[in-house]
Amino acid sequence: MAEPAEIRSVGQIAINVKDIERAVAFYRDVLGLPFLFQAGNLAFFDCGGVRLMLDIAEDERFDHPASCVYYRVDDLAAAFERLKERGAVVESEPHMIAKMPDHELWMAFFRDPDENFFALMSEVR
Numbered sequence: 001m002a003e004p005a006e007i008r009s010v011g012q013i014a015i016n017v018k019d020i021e022r023a024v025a026f027y028r029d030v031l032g033l034p035f036l037f038q039a040g041n042l043a044f045f046d047c048g049g050v051r052l053m054l055d056i057a058e059d060e061r062f063d064h065p066a067s068c069v070y071y072r073v074d075d076l077a078a079a080f081e082r083l084k085e086r087g088a089v090v091e092s093e094p095h096m097i098a099k100m101p102d103h104e105l106w107m108a109f110f111r112d113p114d115e116n117f118f119a120l121m122s123e124v125r
Contacts, residue, residue, distance in 0.1 A: 009049075009050075010050050011050065011051065012050065012051040012052070012053055013047075013050060013051075013052050013053070013066075013067075013069060014053045014055055014066070015052060015053065015054050015055070015066040015069070015112075015116055016055060016056075016057050016062065016063060016064060016065065016066055016114065016116070017054045017055065017056060017112075017113075017114045017116075018056065018114050019113070019114075020038070020041050020042075020043055020054060020056055022113050023043065023054045023112065023113065023114065024038065024043045024054065026088075026112050026113050027043075027045050027052065027054065027112075028045070029086065030083060030086040030087055030088050031071075031083070031088075032082075033045040033046065033047055033052065034046045036051070041055065041056040042054065042055050047071065048072070052069075065114075065115060065116050065117065066116040066117075068117050068118060068119060069118050069119075070107070070118075070119045070120075070121045071118065071119065071120050071121065072121055072122070073120050073121070073122050074122065075122070076094045076106050076107075076108060076120055076121070076122035076124075077094055079120050079122075080093070080094050080108045080120055083110055083120070088110040088111070088112075089110055089111040089112075089113075090108075090109075090110055091109035091110055091111060091117065092107075092108060092109045093108055094106055094107070094108040094120075095107065095108070100123075102125065103123045103124055103125050104123070104124045105121065105122075105123055105124075106121065106122045106123075106124055107119050107120065107121045107122075108120045
């Protein structure tokens, strides 16, 4: 039996969009992610060392909403308010998901202009 590949971390996440300029504005101006570069219908952002690639799907096999990406934040309430002020579409306000022995897991959900579903998450001690 072959040895399994050693996966160390996530390097890049692709997110489908319909309008690259509108998407760049959202991820840069609403989410506040550092813009790296753009090449045609591809735009790249840094999210804590993980690269987000925004892409207009080349064919129908790739044209679907993104998986839910959970963005970790320290102050969920403040981060959520900033997103609302900047125009993010709110799906749910910050709320506790689970009480763990050493922390509470809190989340809030929102959508980008292409209807992709995302969350902010915070582990509160």
